[in-house]
Amino acid sequence: MNDKHLLASDFKLTILGSSSALPTSERNPTAQVLNIRERFFLIDCGEGTQIQLRKYRARLGKINQIFISHLHGDHFYGLFGLLSTFSLLGRKHPLQIFSPPGLKKILLQVFTSTQDGLSYPIEFNELKNAAPEWIFENDFLKVMAIPMKHRIACYGFKFTEKEHLYNLNKSAIQQAKLTIPEIHAARSGEDIVRENGRIIPNKQLILGRRKARTYVYYADTAYHDEWISEVAGADLLYHEATFLEEKKDFAHQTGHSTTLQAAEFAQKAGVAKLIIGHFSSRYKNLTPFLEETQSIFPHVELAEDGKSFEIPCKWEE
Amino acid sequence: MNDKHLLASDFKLTILGSSSALPTSERNPTAQVLNIRERFFLIDCGEGTQIQLRKYRARLGKINQIFISHLHGDHFYGLFGLLSTFSLLGRKHPLQIFSPPGLKKILLQVFTSTQDGLSYPIEFNELKNAAPEWIFENDFLKVMAIPMKHRIACYGFKFTEKEHLYNLNKSAIQQAKLTIPEIHAARSGEDIVRENGRIIPNKQLILGRRKARTYVYYADTAYHDEWISEVAGADLLYHEATFLEEKKDFAHQTGHSTTLQAAEFAQKAGVAKLIIGHFSSRYKNLTPFLEETQSIFPHVELAEDGKSFEIPCKWEE
Numbered sequence: 001m002n003d004k005h006l007l008a009s010d011f012k013l014t015i016l017g018s019s020s021a022l023p024t025s026e027r028n029p030t031a032q033v034l035n036i037r038e039r040f041f042l043i044d045c046g047e048g049t050q051i052q053l054r055k056y057r058a059r060l061g062k063i064n065q066i067f068i069s070h071l072h073g074d075h076f077y078g079l080f081g082l083l084s085t086f087s088l089l090g091r092k093h094p095l096q097i098f099s100p101p102g103l104k105k106i107l108l109q110v111f112t113s114t115q116d117g118l119s120y121p122i123e124f125n126e127l128k129n130a131a132p133e134w135i136f137e138n139d140f141l142k143v144m145a146i147p148m149k150h151r152i153a154c155y156g157f158k159f160t161e162k163e164h165l166y167n168l169n170k171s172a173i174q175q176a177k178l179t180i181p182e183i184h185a186a187r188s189g190e191d192i193v194r195e196n197g198r199i200i201p202n203k204q205l206i207l208g209r210r211k212a213r214t215y216v217y218y219a220d221t222a223y224h225d226e227w228i229s230e231v232a233g234a235d236l237l238y239h240e241a242t243f244l245e246e247k248k249d250f251a252h253q254t255g256h257s258t259t260l261q262a263a264e265f266a267q268k269a270g271v272a273k274l275i276i277g278h279f280s281s282r283y284k285n286l287t288p289f290l291e292e293t294q295s296i297f298p299h300v301e302l303a304e305d306g307k308s309f310e311i312p313c314k315w316e317e
Numbered sequence: 318m319n320d321k322h323l324l325a326s327d328f329k330l331t332i333l334g335s336s337s338a339l340p341t342s343e344r345n346p347t348a349q350v351l352n353i354r355e356r357f358f359l360i361d362c363g364e365g366t367q368i369q370l371r372k373y374r375a376r377l378g379k380i381n382q383i384f385i386s387h388l389h390g391d392h393f394y395g396l397f398g399l400l401s402t403f404s405l406l407g408r409k410h411p412l413q414i415f416s417p418p419g420l421k422k423i424l425l426q427v428f429t430s431t432q433d434g435l436s437y438p439i440e441f442n443e444l445k446n447a448a449p450e451w452i453f454e455n456d457f458l459k460v461m462a463i464p465m466k467h468r469i470a471c472y473g474f475k476f477t478e479k480e481h482l483y484n485l486n487k488s489a490i491q492q493a494k495l496t497i498p499e500i501h502a503a504r505s506g507e508d509i510v511r512e513n514g515r516i517i518p519n520k521q522l523i524l525g526r527r528k529a530r531t532y533v534y535y536a537d538t539a540y541h542d543e544w545i546s547e548v549a550g551a552d553l554l555y556h557e558a559t560f561l562e563e564k565k566d567f568a569h570q571t572g573h574s575t576t577l578q579a580a581e582f583a584q585k586a587g588v589a590k591l592i593i594g595h596f597s598s599r600y601k602n603l604t605p606f607l608e609e610t611q612s613i614f615p616h617v618e619l620a621e622d623g624k625s626f627e628i629p630c631k632w633e634e
Contacts, residue, residue, distance in 0.1 A: 113422060
């Protein structure tokens with residue numbers, strides 16, 4: 001792992017759509033892209049997502065995983081166009097899609113009927129877990145699917161960096177004359193045990209390491225804190241807030257949340273920062289969303305199409 | 318018919334998308350809306366069409382007919398979102414969709430799988446005609462489907478106003494003491510035959526009438542003049558020109574046209590004005606499209622997202 005790549009901008013979320021089911025001329029349906037080290041993880045894919053991805057300069061060829069929360073149209077109708085575009089661009093490498101069951105059948109029907117064969121394979125991963133479960137990992141990231149409380153099967157997603165390696169204290173390393181395998185062990189946080197029984201405590205060899213960062217996407221859902229321990233301490237939380245508090249009953253009926261519910265959840269989970277979004281098209285002015293949420297949880301921002309949120313690197317204390 | 322409604326803006330085409338299969342950040346996939354007397358006729362419906370319709374202030378509740386040229390995704394992937402939106406807005410009145418066969422199956426699969434029932438009925442009209450055929454009419458308009466020459470079944474559409482009624486010469490009407498049925502007959506262009514055998518020639522009773530206007534949408538297609546007589550004399554023609562002339566062979570292979578082919582067709586058909594569009598995303602600068610086409614047919618404009626074209630009222634000569 002090369003620390004040169006760990007810049008402040010290497011964990012950046014961009015909102016591609018902040019509207020709920022009915023888009024407006026300013027707010028597209030839901031989609032977000034998480035850029036971690038120039039790998040782009042797409043979260044939901046409402047209509048127009050491919051246009052938004054181009055507009056905000058995501059690299060289409062670097063999207064290899066798409067996470068779809070649920071099969072309401074405003075969260076996946078952009079897939080048809082995006083997957084076709086991948087094909088028209090000559091993509092060969094596989095694409096992984098994670099979603100509740102049913103998506104494969106829809107996509108096959110559409111692509112078969114239109115005689116648009118795709119140039120690359122899709123690996124469909126159907127989510128059926130009733131409790132939080134890790135569903136993906138690569139060399140630097142793990143993703144968990146967390147069941148939401150919505151009208152149909154729906155999952156939130158937790159994106160967590162894997163533990164970073166420790167930076168080494170070079171003079172201590174040289175003094176102790178560490179071998180290559182010992183250096184790898186030290187970077188991973190292990191004490192070094194020599195053949196003669198001598199132990200070099202890890203703390204003598206290292207300077208510290210960066211904290212693993214976590215982003216949680218929590219939508220669409222009514223207020224739902226059964227799995228809140230999985231969200232605890234996250235650096236960044238997106239929680240839907242489709243309605244203002246006055247529509248609390250209607251929010252509950254439709255499987256959505258209000259401002260105060262998002263705020264209460266963020267506060268209980270002790271996250272560093274909250275983004276609210278998925279705003280109902282009935283609201284033109286979003287200032288009341290911000291004000292209501294801030295009354296409980298001050299570290300909140302509104303989702304806006306094109307807005308980015310970076311989680312900067314920090315060192316462990 | 319009330320002539321007050323026949324303003325210059327009562328036959329207006331708005332381009333919602335001017336790109337071919339791959340959209341760009343400036344050009345959406347194909348869609349157009351034809352506003353005739355505040356009734357909105359949608360022609361093709363690429364991804365993002367509902368956003369474009371809102372942006373350019375088409376009245377969604379006044380769209381009752383949608384004409385889909387063919388089942389390549391860039392011409393209909395916007396239907397899923399648009400039809401859902403109609404439903405979310407509480408639409409009750411039926412929607413007519415005209416398209417080559419296969420669309421119904423796709424839409425039913427999507428709406429069934431997502432458990433998104435629609436609040437209104439759809440009347441699917443499958444086009445199978447091998448020669449031009451009238452497929453729709455109302456009190457002021459007729460629409461013809463014209464087979465194109467593309468890789469899959471594809472139709473262009475001709476929108477023609479019905480013949481207008483004649484304006485009456487009021488003093489001649491009073492002098493002749495026309496009855497109400499005679500007035501209707503005169504407006505329709507008939508001579509009046511009295512019981513005593515006296516004939517009042519229509520020309521003595523009328524002042525003239527407005528010309529019926531015609532717009533033809535001709536895409537996607539390779540050069541194809543088999544049905545050019547149906548396009549002859551149109552006020553406005555949209556002809557696809559996916560490629561510059563240098564890509565003539567590739568255009569032919571893929572069932573598309575070049576600038577010069579669009580120009581040649583417009584010239585042979587003797588239309589008043591030509592719009593070219595469906596530009597390949599490989600071209601950033603469209604000026605060469607305009608220049609090449611103008612070298613054969615001067616009355617040409619480029620399709621641009623958001624651009625409108627009005628066909629003004631004219632009197633018959």
